[in-house]
Amino acid sequence: MSEPILEINHLTTSFRIKDEHYAAVDDVSLTVNKNELLAIVGESGCGKSALAFSIMRLHNRAKIEGEIKFKGQNITEFSTSQLNALRGKDMGMIFQDPLTALNPLMMIGDQIGEILLIHNKTLSANKRKGRVIELLNKVGIPRAEHVYNQFPHELSGGMRQRVVIAMAIANNPELLIADEPTTALDVTIQSQILDLMKELKEESHAGVILITHDLGVVAEMADRVAVMYAGQIVEIADVYTLFENPLHPYTRSLLNSVPTANEEQSKLHVIQGVVPSLQNLPREGCRFSARIPWISESAHEKNPVLHEVSPGHFVRCTCYKDFHFPDGKKEDKHHVIS
Amino acid sequence: GGDKETSKESDGADKKTEEKEDGLFSVDDFKQVKTNEGEAIEGGNLNFGLVSDTAFEGTLNWNFYSGDPDAQILTWFDEGLLTWDENYVYTNDGAATYEPQEAVSEAVLATLPADQATEVAENGVTIKFQIKDNVNWHDGEPVTAEDWAFAHEVIANKDYDGPRYGSDFTNIVGAEAYHNGEADKISGIEVLDDKTLQITYIQSTPSLVTGSIWSYPLAKHIFGDMAVADISSSPEVREKPIGFGPFIVDSITPGEAVVLKKNPDYWRGEPKLDSVTIKVINPNVVVQSLEKGEVDLISSFNVDQYPDNADMANVEYLGKVDRAYTYIGFKLGTWDKEAGVVKPNPDAKMADVNLRKAMWHAVDNDAVGNEFYHGLRWNATTLVPPSHPEFHDDTNPGLTYDPEKAKQLLDEAGYKDVDGDGVREDKNGEPLVINFASMSGGDTAEPLAQYYIQSWAAVGLKVELLDGRLQEFNSFYERVGQNGDDDPAIDIYQGAWGVGIDVDPRGLYGRDAIYNFSRYASDKNDELMAKGVSKEAFDVEYRKEVYKEWQQFMVDEVPVFPTLYRSIIVPVNNRVLNYSIEEGWANLHELALTQEEALKAE
Amino acid sequence: MWKFTLRRIVTMIPQVLLLSIIVFVLAKMMPGDALTGMVDPNVDPNTIAEKREALGLNDPWYEQYTRWLGGVFQGDLGQSIHFKMPVSELVWQRIVNSFWLSAFTLVLTYLIAIPLGITSGRYNDSWADRLITGYTYVGFAMPIFIFALVMLWVFGFYLDLFPTGGSIQPGIEPGTFEYIMSKIYHMLLPALSMALITTVSTVQYLRSEIVDTKQKDFILTARAKGASETRVYNRHILRNSLLPIAAFLGYEITGLIGGSIFIENIFSYPGMGQLFLSSISLRDYSVVTSLVLLFGMLTIIGGLLSDIILSLVDPRIRIK
């Protein structure tokens, strides 16, 4: 059976804005198993990054409530030094923008070496360098010896992202969090990076959280998918179920709005309105209701909760039952095999 | 200063000068000799503050220096061979004695063409100088007649780069020929033996023995082999200067400080002090330095600061009348560069003597002296300051403050306010604006100038500051005509002269004096001034009469009018003994201290 | 980099040349000349006229300029008319003083700026930060001359803790320990007065640099690596924020030049600033010209130094 590496229970992360707290992540519960890739999708501003940062406890000013259990330990109660022992060793993180994620004034070798040094003070400098070169080779960087002494700005975007990945996997973490690791990259490079991540995951059996807004990437990579909207998970299911039987109106709308190279659609679906900003989140009711105004109010729950519609498939709010596209347009189900 | 009103004899016990009830002081209340209190200690170091806001130049040789700071330093380690008395007449108390000869030296006359020879024989004089035997340079070499002659030759040399060459030298037989390269020696100077020198002067005048003899030797054994042009920048002038004075230069921090140690071989006797430290101090910190006892003596003290600090406990103030006066001049002509003479212009704006008189009457210099200077400067009456008591005519009141008189004079002269705006027009009814040039610098310059302008306005004269502001030092002198290019925009100007130790005013008011900025000249003036330096003038009474007449003549003509006489105030730390500011005092070797540390004010 | 430096120096030449012409002409336009100050009834006016002619002060400016420039090319900045010594020698005497004063000020500037900047940047919005920011505000607004006057008054006179003028106590053997201590003692008050004011911009810069760097993504990366807070600060934030400060060094030099005029004037410290002011009033052209030129060159060199340091400490900036 799958062994959970991370369990999140009722996690709420709030930011203080003008003396009031606003929850960017609202009562999120999920589990990541060993050797499993969980994708988190959603539009910009849905709280995906906030969730990832909460897991790593990287926000220094956010209020975190709930439970984050990493290998059975509740790390919300950890001290900074306890956390530091975890970060970079048992948990690795890959950031979205590879240029800004690297210290511009430090050589690549030193930056990767640093993570080794922090968690293993006894490693000799020579061995460390050997290990760094090994890592560089592993993430597919040619001429690793040379790159070792280069500065971030001397590398291309794809190379930099590989360096960031090398850093994240340096200590063979059991949980890897990747926040939009390929958004800044060209398609060809994106596919290479994704393939690399997949490879690495299979090798290490780590649990992976992949944050993205690209449904194509999800379809290529994920084992399970959580769809986030306005700080909440609105649907969670394994990847096949989600793509073949999406239930939540938001999931369905998203899937319908993507032009894909494989599909021909004359008209794309448009989701009305925008993701509300943190201070304007509806305090109660279904948060998505504002963007599907043609669905009657009564279809929504007062306090929407996740319903398990089939084993492992959860959907928030009952409105999915009544949802239809406004123009009566037929819904494409993405199960056509090309 | 006999023209000052009351003067209270200060009794020896009370060192502090009493402030009068009206907040005024008088220079007569100051002593010139430091009161000695306490026992002298052996040796000790005296700190001398050289008050200057710039660094001293460091041309430390009497034959080359040009700034007062350097002279202040020089005084400590070198001196003239001749000293003078309170009337500025050379005495025989110095390192050399002098004796005018009955007749002009035959040997010198022999070098001259016949006509000149008779002239010199008639008007000239030969003076014989004898240097005392124990007068030695700091390096032990004796000061010789050769050295003295050498000084003359160097200064008269055409490569000489210092400022000394002038009438004192051209008055020596053969000096001009030597200067022009026509002779390889100054024929009028004869070295009779190691210690005896004889100089023949073309003109014998009373001025000769009141400061017109060059009395500073130049060590030939050191400078003899140098090119004349190189001497002033040689290390022997700048870094390790030599003299024969009471102290020897030990070290110099360029521009900042000089440390001197005593010269045990000093001809007057071994100095009592071990050493003297001369340090440049900024005028702004003088008082604090005195209070803290950082300096025992200072080179100059701004009288403005006296009233606030009169009760400083650790110093005694000495004071005397300064050889200087402030004046206001009227531009009455221009300078003829070609001829080198003043060219009076009878049509000048200020040509009317009544206008000038009225302007003198219009200003209340007593008030200025009292209010700005608390009595330490006072109303000036004539162009011979009371620092020369023999010649200053204290019966001459000058023109007194009398605005009504001023108005009357103006009315009579035709300067009337025709258009009724309160401002007088000139004789032709044209607007009259008088441009006034005054120098900046000095704390009171600006209000003083403003005060004069206001005073003149009070009698209806419109006077404006040239360019609306005070002239900076350099531009003032440039425009007022120190090169002979007088700025026509200037009508009147305010200046000050420090006068020489000789009373002869030709350098400032002579027809051929470029410093005669008012460009005034008249036959009567020429005549009077010539009389003052004639052979007859060796008779002091005669000379007094001449200058008395000249002083009155200047009051009548008013090419310039003096505004203020000045005093010198010198604070001295109480631990200093045997100090004096009397004219001709030269006993630095007698200076002593009562304790190692200077006294501080509480 | 040598090529870059060389090229910068070559490009300096026309600038400096133009500067020299401008300064020379300006200096000549000042009324009066170095001999004006010799107005003295005891000095024969003819002597002055002769000297004026001999010094070539009556020649047209361009002749004087070419003569002067010719000298400069032979390393001869001319002769100070007032001080009667070669300008180079004169300036050298003063430059040494100014150099030590500036160097000392710089050291103090950084000694003050770095701890304050770091404290204020690291703990921004804390009480310490507010205090430091308050200080920088006041320091920023305080004209240096007022501050220096007050410092002189309080520490020099009132408390009598420091000398109030000069660069050295007279009579000390150069080179001895005592000599050096005396020099430092004399520099302390002027240097401190200047440093306390000039440092504020560095404190402010350092603070905002740290506050900025703290929010950079690579700091998150460092935290995600498990780096301790100390490590994050020392290795990442401070290093990245301090390096640009190092590059300020060159510009600081430029700033010190301006300040030195006030400081040396108020503390009667015999340096170049004071020499400049007195040379202006003495109309000692060769000195004025040389000093302005020298300061101009220092400005350029300061800029160059900053660029070079920046390129050394920041691998992203490359100079060819």
Add this chain to the structure above:
Amino acid sequence: MSFLEVNDLKVHFPIRGGFFGGTQGYVKAVDGVSFSIEKGKTYGLVGESGSGKTTTGRAIIGLNKITSGKVLFDGQEINDLHRASKDIRRDIQMIFQDPYSSLNPKKRVSDIIAEPLRNYEKLTKGEEQKRVQELIELVGLSPESSVKYPHEFSGGQRQRIGIARAIALKPKLIIADEPVSALDVSVQAQVLNFMQDIQKELGLTYLFISHDLGVIKHMCDEIGIMYKGRYVESGTKEDIFNNPQHIYTKRLVAAIPDINPRNRSQHLQFRQEVKKEYEQSFNKYFDSEGLAYQLQPVSNTHLVALPEKG
């Protein structure tokens, strides 16, 4: 006669250096590109970052100086747009990538939209107002939008404002440089739909620049693929997606993520095969400098950059 014809277009940027800013070399951003667009069609320009897509578009509209080559619009040469007639300049308009920076934040929407009108048409205040309102309605914004400032709109709405501005002069050709890549998927859909709508309505021709093959496929009739300033392949949508000839095209197409998770292992395999092929046959498809060869026709719509036979 095509509507827009680009012939051997080259845009080289000098690399400046030295004190006097002397030219020390060139960046060949666009290096011999030729294509033509039919009236009313959408032509897609794809390629990875830095391949010269934007530069091509900007050169056509006159924002970049053309080094050599010819651009013919409606049969007229417009190499130097500044000298080209005013009519032509107003016939070509542009939509920018970044809806945030392409609108002047200090101007009201009405001023932004009216800017081209003020430059080209002498309208009275009232007429102008009317036109602006029409345009605002046309792009589906509420009438009161005209007095608002750009920051009060979402990305998609801003892009519509940009479009309204571009169509204000009733242009014939619109160059759209990555009009949706800055937008979220949902908003992207909105803009793409709208662009298609007005194309039909106004009979517009698009030069559509994007690096997203999905979007390109959705929008375009014909496609050109760029690589390092040159074309590697061009043809109809079908030619490119169903029958890619050049290894680079194949690689691009293979890199598009498949939205169907069931395909992923096959897709991965396919991708790896293509990658292998790419590595092996790189020299076959590119010259010694790693640049593409001249285009060779493989069918009458389909051109591929292959070395000349022989």
Add this chain to the structure above:
Amino acid sequence: METSKIELSNVEGDKNLNATKSPSGWKIIGREIVRDKLALFSLILLTVIIILVYGVSLFLNQEEIVTVDLFSIHEKPSETHILGTDYGGRDVFGQLIIGTRNSLSIGILVTVMTGVIGIIFGLVAGYFGGTIDNILMRILDFFMVLPFLMIVIVFVAIVPKYSILSFSLIMTAFLWMGIARLIRSKALQEKELDYVQASKTLGTSNLKIMFTQVLPNLSSLIIVTMTLNLAANIGLESGLSFLGFGFPESTPSLGTLVSYARNPQTLEFRWWVWVPASVLILVLMLSINNVGQALKRATDARQRRG
């Protein structure tokens, strides 16, 4: 990254959006100043000072104030002379008011003139770039090399007669470079933004783009810089006057009043001559700086307080 950052600032949220890029910049500035009590206080103080100084000086007669009165030299503050008199018997309070007015006027004049020159120079250089930029930058480099204080001192020694205007002109001649450089670098960035490109494609002329499109977007930056410059310029003017290279005493200035303190007598015994002026300089500079810093924070989202 670009994308997500900007997306965050959707509809209402201009939190992360650079305020210089939004018309409500003014509102933010206002808000920021009101929020920052110190800045608000400074602004009010400054306004009061300015109104007082310019207002009161209307009723003062400069001639009369600088009239020397021999019989009231160095009077202590009293009813007739609120702040006593100086060594010319002139009323210090009157001089303070007029001096502040003069110093402020010069400061403002210099700031405005340097601003105008700097803006035009910087805009032209930055907007056109290329050769024009190159040439202009070489000119600017040259001015940067000039040791400002020294050159101005030499200049002041030459100019025979100066007024507020000519003095300001001298200062301006050597002070415009800072703002020119700033504007240039911003203009270089700004012109690359699409809205400028868009205007070009829409047929707007360069001049019009420069002044009606680019310039307004640099306005908050300009305001901030000019505010801070104003303080610096007032400081410079008083510094020059202090050194004796400013105005003659008949045209009072704050620096001149402070410079009286160089007379140790005044420094020690007559605080009323120089302390008020010193304090006023400090207060002026502090308040202007406070306002400037608040403006800076307002335009720099990262530093904004709320």
